C-alpha cells in the first residue's frame with residue numbers, strides 16, 4: 518500500500534527496500550506540499566500559469582533527493598519540505614524558460630503543452646520569474662525547526678546554483694555551442710555540470726545541511742550528487758535518441774535536430790551507457806559508511822541509469 522502522510526513516512530525503515538513505492542509515496546507528499554505552497558491569488562492569470570507548470574507532474578527527483586538526504590542525516594521530512602518545494606519551483610522555472618522560442622523552442626513538456634503555448638511568451642517569462650522569486654521567499658519563510666545559520670547556507674547555495682555560476686552559465690554555453698562541430702569534452706562537461714548537475718547537487722547537499730550534517734558527510738554526499746548528476750545528463754542525451762515522444766513527454770530527437778554536442782555524439786551510445794554506469798558505481802561507493810539507511814539514495818542512483826523517461 519502506498520503511504521501518503523508525512524508522519525508514517527517519517528517512521529519508515531524497511532529491511533527490503535522498494536524503490537517504486539518509495540518514489541510514489543514521496544511524489545504524492547511533494548505534490549501535496551507544492552499544491553499548498555502556491556494558492557491561486559490575484560492576478561489569477563499569473564498564478565494560474567505558475568501552477569500550470571509547477572503541478573504538471575514530472576519525476577520530482579530533486580525534492581525527493583533533498584528529503585531522502587535530510588532523513589539519512591538524521592533530519593525529518595518536515596524540516597526539508599519547504600526547500601524540496603523551492604527546488605522544484607526553480608527546476609520548473611528553468612524548464613519554462615528553456616522551452617521558450619528564444620531558447621529550445623519546445624511545444625511539449627511533461628506530456629502537456631508548454632507554458633508559452635498555453636499562456637503566451639510574455640506570461641511564460643513572468644511565470645518563470647514569479648516561480649524563481651517565490652522559491653526563495655518560500656524556503657526562507659516556510660522552513661520551521663531549522664537553525665537560521667543552516668537556512669542561510671541553503672538560501673545562499675540556491676542563489677549560486679541558479680545564477681551565472683550554475684544553471685544560467687550552463688545554459689549560455691549550451692546556446693553558444695549549438696551547431697558547432699568542435700565542442701570539446703571539457704566544454705560539454707561544463708555545460709552539464711552547470712545546467713543539470715548543479716541543481717541536483719544542491720538538492721542533495723541542502724537536505725544534508727538542513728539536517729545539520731558535518732563537513733565530512735557533506736563532502737561524500739556532494740561527490741555522490743556530482744556523479745549522479747553527470748550520469749543523469751548522459752542518460753538524458755541517450756534517451757533523446759532512443760526514447761519516444763510519449764516516454765519523454767516532449768519531442769524526442771531535438772538534440773540531433775539542433776546539432777547539439779551530446780555524450781552519444783562524442784562517444785557513441787554504448788560507451789555513453791558504460792560511462793553512466795561507472796558514475797553510478799562511483800556514486801554508490803560514496804554511501805558505503807551509511808549502511809542500509811542509505812538504500813533510498815542507492816536505489817535512486819540505480820534508477821537514474823535504468824530509467825526510460
Ligand code: GRG
Pocket residue numbers: 574575576577578608610611612614615620627649679680684685688712713750753826
Ligand atoms: C535558473 C534563472 C534561471 C534561468 C534558467 C533555461 C535555463 C536558465 C537553464 C536550463 C536548465 C535546464 C532546462 C536543464 C535541463 C535539466 C534537465 C535534464 C531537465 C529534465 O529533468 P527531469 O528529467 O524532468 O528531472 P522532470 O520533468 O521529470 O522533472
